[in-house]
Amino acid sequence: MDSTLPQASAPRHRQAGPVGLVIFDCDGVLIDSEVLACRTAAETLGEFGLAITLDEYLQFVGRSARDIRAELEARFGTLPAALQTTERERLFARFTADLKGMAGAAETIAGLGLPVCIASSSDHERLRHTLGLTGLHDLFQPHIFSATEVARGKPAPDLFLHAAARMGVDPAACLVVEDSPAGVTAAVAAGMRAIGFIGGSHCRADHADRLLAAGADTIIDRLSAVTALAR
Structure with missing residues (x-):
């Protein structure tokens, strides 16, 4: 990890025992999709006469499609x-x-030596498409969980608690890798330790500070750093 990255002075949500499960967000963590998705959405809205800037739409990062639709409406x-x-x-x-x-991403997942899963705000059709394109789908299948499976999306803890239950791991033994304040907030609310990831092209200069403010224990800018933090 780059020693210049800001980080919490001490872990605030460290597990009492060893890590039993690493939960990855997908968009903005495993795949560099957020700018592509937000630009497409903003452009399409504009063509329908609904003006919104890319920076404004990027504020929705980490939220479920139904929550974003509610905000837009x-x-x-x-x-x-x-x-x-x-x-x-x-x-x-x-x-x-x-x-x-x-x-x-692929090398980190393959080398972790721990159970892994995905807990994403995207729906399963989109997850199959994006993870398939990037060669990551088979590294996680069938342990890919979507916000469509729970009542409330991030920043509520529902999705992370659902993933831990399906994987048979106590939430306190889960380590979450997240790129959005909504996702970090959800992980902390679920009683899990959160790592803030700022390696995506959507991350701005203040992104690390926003993740720390949401409750991330530490900040990383490359996925290979997860291995040491999971030990």
């Missing part, structure tokens, strides 16, 4: 019926053309 009113289909078609095409896996 609070701002714009009922969204056009064709908007979701149009955006999704464009997004999947853009992913196919431009999506990249995060550097070191």
Whole structure:
């Protein structure tokens, strides 16, 4: 880990015992998808006469699709019926053309020597598409969990608690790797230790500080650093 990265002075949510499960967020952690997704959404909304900037849309990072839709409808009113289909078609095409896996993702997962799973705000169709494109799907299957499986998305703890229950691991023994304040907040609320990841192209200069403020124990800018933190 880069010694210049800000970090908490001491772990605030460290497990009483060894790590039993590493839970990875997907978008912005395993795959560098957030700018692609947010740009596509903002552009499509604009074409439907609903103006929103890329920076404004990036504030939704980490949130579930239904929560984002609720926020948008609070701002714009009922969204056009064709908007979701149009955006999704464009997004999947853009992913196919431009999506990249995060550097070191496959090697880190393969070398951890611990149970792993994904807990993502994306739905399963999108997860199959993006993880398949980046060669990561088979490293996690069938342990891929979506916010569509729980009542509340991040920043509520529901998804992380659901993942831990399905994996048969006490939440206190779970280590979460997250890139969004919403995700870190959810992990801490679930009683888990959270690592803040700032290696994605969407991360701005203040991103590390925002993750620490949400409750992250430490900040990393490369996935290979997870291995030492999970010991």
